[in-house]
Amino acid sequence: MNLKDCHNFSDFRKLAQKRLPSPIFHYIDGAADDEVTYARNTSAFDDVDLVPNVLRGVEEVDLSTTIFGKKLDLPFYLSPTALQRLFHYDGERAVGKAAKKFNTMFGVSALATVSVEEISSMIDTPKMFQFYFHKDRGLNDSCLERAKAANFDVMALTVDTITGGNRERDLRTGFTSPPKLTLASLYSFATKPMWGINYLTKGKFELPHLQDFVKEGTDVNSSIGNYFSTMLDQSMNWKDAENLCSKWGGHFALKGIMSVEDAKRAVDIGCTGIMVSNHGGRQLDGSRAPFDQLAEIVDAVGDKLDVICEGGIHRGTHMLKALSLGAKACSGGRLYLYALAAGGQAGVERALEKYKAELVRDMKLMGCTKISDLNRSNLRFRK
Amino acid sequence: MALKDCYNFNDFRNLAKKKLPSPIFHYIDGGADDETTLKRNTEAFNQCDLVPNILANVGKPDLSTTIFGKKIDMPIFLSPCAMQRLYHHDGDKASARAAEKFGTFYSMSTMANNTIEEISNISGGPKLFQLYVHKDQSITDDLIDRCKRSGFNGMCLTVDTLVAGNRERDHRTGFTTPPKLTLQSLMSFASHPSWVFNYLTHGKFKLANVASKTDKGTNIAKSVIEYINEQYDPSMNWKDAEYCVKKWNGPFALKGVMSVDDAKRAIDIGCTAIMISNHGGRQLDGSRSPFDQIKAISDAVGDKLEIILDGGVRRGTHVLKALAAGAKACSFGKIFLFSLAAGGQQGVEHLLRNMHDEINRNMVLMGCKNLKELNSSKLIYRN
Ligand SMILES: Cc1cc2nc3c(=O)[nH]c(=O)nc-3n(C[C@H](O)[C@H](O)[C@H](O)COP(=O)(O)O)c2cc1C
Ligand SMILES: Cc1cc2nc3c(=O)[nH]c(=O)nc-3n(C[C@H](O)[C@H](O)[C@H](O)COP(=O)(O)O)c2cc1C
Numbered sequence: 001m002n003l004k005d006c007h008n009f010s011d012f013r014k015l016a017q018k019r020l021p022s023p024i025f026h027y028i029d030g031a032a033d034d035e036v037t038y039a040r041n042t043s044a045f046d047d048v049d050l051v052p053n054v055l056r057g058v059e060e061v062d063l064s065t066t067i068f069g070k071k072l073d074l075p076f077y078l079s080p081t082a083l084q085r086l087f088h089y090d091g092e093r094a095v096g097k098a099a100k101k102f103n104t105m106f107g108v109s110a111l112a113t114v115s116v117e118e119i120s121s122m123i124d125t126p127k128m129f130q131f132y133f134h135k136d137r138g139l140n141d142s143c144l145e146r147a148k149a150a151n152f153d154v155m156a157l158t159v160d161t162i163t164g165g166n167r168e169r170d171l172r173t174g175f176t177s178p179p180k181l182t183l184a185s186l187y188s189f190a191t192k193p194m195w196g197i198n199y200l201t202k203g204k205f206e207l208p209h210l211q212d213f214v215k216e217g218t219d220v221n222s223s224i225g226n227y228f229s230t231m232l233d234q235s236m237n238w239k240d241a242e243n244l245c246s247k248w249g250g251h252f253a254l255k256g257i258m259s260v261e262d263a264k265r266a267v268d269i270g271c272t273g274i275m276v277s278n279h280g281g282r283q284l285d286g287s288r289a290p291f292d293q294l295a296e297i298v299d300a301v302g303d304k305l306d307v308i309c310e311g312g313i314h315r316g317t318h319m320l321k322a323l324s325l326g327a328k329a330c331s332g333g334r335l336y337l338y339a340l341a342a343g344g345q346a347g348v349e350r351a352l353e354k355y356k357a358e359l360v361r362d363m364k365l366m367g368c369t370k371i372s373d374l375n376r377s378n379l380r381f382r383k
Numbered sequence: 384m385a386l387k388d389c390y391n392f393n394d395f396r397n398l399a400k401k402k403l404p405s406p407i408f409h410y411i412d413g414g415a416d417d418e419t420t421l422k423r424n425t426e427a428f429n430q431c432d433l434v435p436n437i438l439a440n441v442g443k444p445d446l447s448t449t450i451f452g453k454k455i456d457m458p459i460f461l462s463p464c465a466m467q468r469l470y471h472h473d474g475d476k477a478s479a480r481a482a483e484k485f486g487t488f489y490s491m492s493t494m495a496n497n498t499i500e501e502i503s504n505i506s507g508g509p510k511l512f513q514l515y516v517h518k519d520q521s522i523t524d525d526l527i528d529r530c531k532r533s534g535f536n537g538m539c540l541t542v543d544t545l546v547a548g549n550r551e552r553d554h555r556t557g558f559t560t561p562p563k564l565t566l567q568s569l570m571s572f573a574s575h576p577s578w579v580f581n582y583l584t585h586g587k588f589k590l591a592n593v594a595s596k597t598d599k600g601t602n603i604a605k606s607v608i609e610y611i612n613e614q615y616d617p618s619m620n621w622k623d624a625e626y627c628v629k630k631w632n633g634p635f636a637l638k639g640v641m642s643v644d645d646a647k648r649a650i651d652i653g654c655t656a657i658m659i660s661n662h663g664g665r666q667l668d669g670s671r672s673p674f675d676q677i678k679a680i681s682d683a684v685g686d687k688l689e690i691i692l693d694g695g696v697r698r699g700t701h702v703l704k705a706l707a708a709g710a711k712a713c714s715f716g717k718i719f720l721f722s723l724a725a726g727g728q729q730g731v732e733h734l735l736r737n738m739h740d741e742i743n744r745n746m747v748l749m750g751c752k753n754l755k756e757l758n759s760s761k762l763i764y765r766n
Contacts, residue, residue, distance in 0.1 A: 033391070033698055033741075036429050047766075159437035163747045168390045234747070237440040259434045284748040286700035288432030288763055383766055 030169035038281025041312025053367035080107030080130030160256030164225025298326030316358030413552035421664030424695025439750030451537030456486030463513030481731035483508025543639030681709025699741025
């Protein structure tokens, strides 16, 4: 199997599984507890059906949408995800260039393995910086200043990682970052030699946004759960978010909102967008799926800020359903991460190409030529 | 596989399966008939979703709750389960000590292998006694008097075992108590030599609390089913229950209430609590699961007595959902018996620690400071 055999989400996933040492694959692929929420994030889309209109003349389809004041050529973008150089040695460089090619937003994690400065010198298309609220205020200021200086368009504060989720696959595989060779994982690393060679020869593994602030340096093995639980500030509250929002002074989003109440407060503190998200099911298992919760939130705040439906998206039709409910855009992590692991920049580009082709085809089948043609009359919920 | 590799229900179950002769494993693991209710008890939790609040600055959440007049450190406790000596040679002593360590209830079954007095001597923690109404009323009276003298905090009367359920696995494995060596079971006992060794060398197996009152079911090979059918009074009615409530004259629950009407009658006869339960799916197959039924019951009587959800609980988030739906606490049987079989007192402590950490982590992710904040607004049922 190689890249040209990958036609959909699960193909990319399979190829990624072949290429990656198993602790790394399972870090991407896994979620919290019994992974019930993770499964629901996708199956939620199947409880509603699309109702097409015919005979509308649909030869030209415009997929563009505007979020955070930026026009994107696609109605979805790439969620910020950590540690991309573990998945492919080009990491954020590959993902950023692919995003640029399709003119969509590139989300860069606080735990990125390539610096904001380098990314900004590489791509001039829309960029979002994902912020974690650390105990170390100096570290927070530095992240903010650097993202601002690097001309990032949006700041997204992640609010659903107050403590680390219970990712049992990582407990079993002993996943740490950077990867540590334990007896249990050794076998898996040994059977994926290409990954090992690339990892060791293509530059040192670092977390450039953190390294000046972590005494031991960021090449010390630590689990992600440990990072959340020890470095992030659990006392983070609405005031902190508000201060950050005004300090940033530009487009600002809260990532990980699930309740209507919190969505309204996001408006009050000056956010221009929110990601309805449960972190891809990686935090609170048993929590509600973004798509299940979307309509309520759009009804409450959809006219006041950009509502983004994040997580569980495997298909163009999933995006059409979310957009029909009133999301301004969709976003996802795994929808490009497996492709990154499978084939670097070429992999991500192939994935984006596939989703784009699906969207165009499905828009035509729906009888729609632009995103604003989609609305709730296109949907029927099964009871 | 060892105790330290046990993160969840399946892990404990697998380890218990390795350690126990198969008739004993299946006695714990099995349910009635086709085990549909057994499965539904856990699946029911997946039909609704938690909705977290963000930026709530919860600090260290308070997990304490008060049931049977006792404040306990977390909202989960050990259900009464028969014959724990079969699962580990320390039996009820192990369970009682572990529960005390975590500041929560241990419950003693009428069919325990230790006496009421033995357990109250080794544990000063909260204790609940589970009563069966015997045909010979002097047995019932004797049990109540002894519990009172021994400082038990509460009493529950099990009302869902008027006849024994049809546990087909036990028919097949030839499960009897004490275990009888049949040709079928011989192989399995022979292949678990350390269980057999411990079982034979750690004191005689008896139903300690009723041993002096009956010669049946204690040291002759007799199936539990036969015992239930011979000793327990199938004509037990509301008057009998009321008699027990009065005689005990303290915190009292009916265990096995499923209908709203019966919950109301429990108030009338003076109960302070009910345990919504179908006996872990071991009695009437096809009956409703506790979680499916809790909302109706809590709407009707939640302000008048304490509701305990018993059955199907495997995860911290299950506990959170039950509390949001109106329970004051949950209890569990199988998962704790597996942990007991897996590692005795240490095993149960390992389970309780996992459970405590899960509940704590998920409270933080929910943005809840205490259990009162878990109300129905945090729970959304799908359609
Ligand atoms: C491997 C991986 C790493 C992630 N790292 C981050 C991160 O550093 N910061 C963040 O806010 N979200 C992170 N996320 C969550 C994503 O931004 C996004 O919410 C999630 O992937 C959406 O679900 P999906 O994967 O089903 O699309 C990560 C997700 C994955 C799968
Ligand atoms: C092996 C075993 C023995 C049990 N013995 C008793 C008992 O003696 N008295 C009683 O009231 N309930 C008994 N139960 C039922 C439990 O108290 C509890 O209702 C049930 O296990 C809850 O379901 P769960 O196993 O899914 O947590 C027993 C359950 C099991 C699994």
